[in-house]
Amino acid sequence: MSADIIDGKAFAAEVRTRVAEHVRRLTDEHGIVPGLAVVLVGEDPASQVYVRSKNKQTVEAGMNSYEHKLPADTSETDLLALIRQLNEDPAVHGILVQLPLPDHMNSDIVINAISPAKDVDGFHISNVGLLGTGQKSMVPCTPLGCLMLLRDRLGSLSGLNAVVLGRSNIVGKPMAQLLLGDSCTVTIAHSRTKDVEAVCRGADILVAAVGRPQMVTKDWVKPGATVIDVGINRIDAGEGKTRLVGDCDFDSCAEVAGAITPVPGGVGPMTIACLLANTVTACCRANGLAEPDDLTA
Ligand SMILES: NC(=O)C1=CN([C@@H]2O[C@H](COP(=O)(O)OP(=O)(O)OC[C@H]3O[C@@H](n4cnc5c(N)ncnc54)[C@H](OP(=O)(O)O)[C@@H]3O)[C@@H](O)[C@H]2O)C=CC1
Numbered sequence: 001m002s003a004d005i006i007d008g009k010a011f012a013a014e015v016r017t018r019v020a021e022h023v024r025r026l027t028d029e030h031g032i033v034p035g036l037a038v039v040l041v042g043e044d045p046a047s048q049v050y051v052r053s054k055n056k057q058t059v060e061a062g063m064n065s066y067e068h069k070l071p072a073d074t075s076e077t078d079l080l081a082l083i084r085q086l087n088e089d090p091a092v093h094g095i096l097v098q099l100p101l102p103d104h105m106n107s108d109i110v111i112n113a114i115s116p117a118k119d120v121d122g123f124h125i126s127n128v129g130l131l132g133t134g135q136k137s138m139v140p141c142t143p144l145g146c147l148m149l150l151r152d153r154l155g156s157l158s159g160l161n162a163v164v165l166g167r168s169n170i171v172g173k174p175m176a177q178l179l180l181g182d183s184c185t186v187t188i189a190h191s192r193t194k195d196v197e198a199v200c201r202g203a204d205i206l207v208a209a210v211g212r213p214q215m216v217t218k219d220w221v222k223p224g225a226t227v228i229d230v231g232i233n234r235i236d237a238g239e240g241k242t243r244l245v246g247d248c249d250f251d252s253c254a255e256v257a258g259a260i261t262p263v264p265g266g267v268g269p270m271t272i273a274c275l276l277a278n279t280v281t282a283c284c285r286a287n288g289l290a291e292p293d294d295l296t297a
């Protein structure tokens with residue numbers, strides 16, 4: 001193995017420390033406690049694990065966490081009513097509705113019902129439009145976390161060839177916008193891309209967000225490239241056990257990459273740290289206070 005391992009877990013812990021300092025200042029100087037509401041519809045075990053760790057880290061940072069667990073057969077009307085209530089609640093500064101939602105719901109309608117100012121996921125059309133036009137917005141947590149790791153590793157990203165593998169609204173598209181914002185030459189590859197392997201091999205920066213366990217191998221990676229693995233896939237590890245792997249075959253890619261994020265311990269912890277940072281930002285904006293400039297820079 002030659003690649004450096006990018007320690008997202010340690011980086012995220014530093015971000016959370018800075019978040020906690022800002023929370024303490026908001027509380028001590030202004031009597032304000034930032035609040036994050038997380039809405040989970042249904043009982044998907046993976047989502048429950050994720051929501052639990054968000055809740056724990058929110059509280060550890062000194063913020064209030066409001067968990068709303070709704071049964072899988074909740075009507076869209078009832079979910080929209082809860083969102084309206086959270087939009088109006090002054091103790092709630094950030095709202096996250098865990099995706100995917102059950103099939104009987106229209107996630108576009110649900111996401112766009114969240115007040116853009118409280119949309120700490122950055123998924124509301126108004127935040128998507130602001131990001132796309134280079135204006136101040138709420139930036140989606142996973143792409144933001146990836147950008148922070150890349151800037152830390154590479155300094156300036158200007159002029160680098162970046163390939164984003166995956167074009168979802170929650171990872172691929174906003175990731176491409178952020179890389180473009182940092183003056184990368186951006187290619188978005190997806191399931192219809194011809195010779196996807198060769199396209200990826202042209203990348204100085206390769207961000208994999210496809211949801212296909214260990215799909216990317218060393219033949220896809222340019223020697224020395226920086227590889228960011230967003231994938232979170234649980235696979236069978238034999239003897240009734242499971243294990244978490246990314247969209248990259250870590251051992252194979254690490255033979256040629258210059259640097260690579262592991263799974264677990266890479267992008268995942270950064271996502272949660274950025275969610276907490278976005279909640280502090282939303283709280284400052286809601287109270288007319290200066291926003292911290294050292295959280296996600
Ligand atoms: N670490 C974290 O914090 C987070 C991790 N994730 C993980 O990231 C991964 C991606 O998530 P998400 O973006 O929501 O996934 P989606 O399923 O919404 O999107 C997957 C994308 O990958 C593309 N794709 C699928 N198969 C191939 C293929 N064989 N070749 C090229 N492209 C392909 C699809 O193309 P097409 O559009 O053509 O179908 C699609 O654009 C998942 O593993 C998810 O668990 C997600 C969010 C946060």
Ligand SMILES: Nc1nc(=O)c2c([nH]1)NC[C@@H]1CN(c3ccc(C(=O)N[C@@H](CCC(=O)O)C(=O)O)cc3)C=[N+]21
Nearest residue numbers: 050096097098099100121232264265266268269271272
């Ligand atoms: N509205 C919404 N916003 C999201 O940001 C969102 C979502 N819905 N739905 C699901 C995906 C997935 N996601 C993860 C975040 C952190 C880890 C994470 O912290 N992972 C740890 C490991 C956790 C474990 O061991 O299971 C790691 O990679 O080290 C994983 C997955 C956010 N998502």
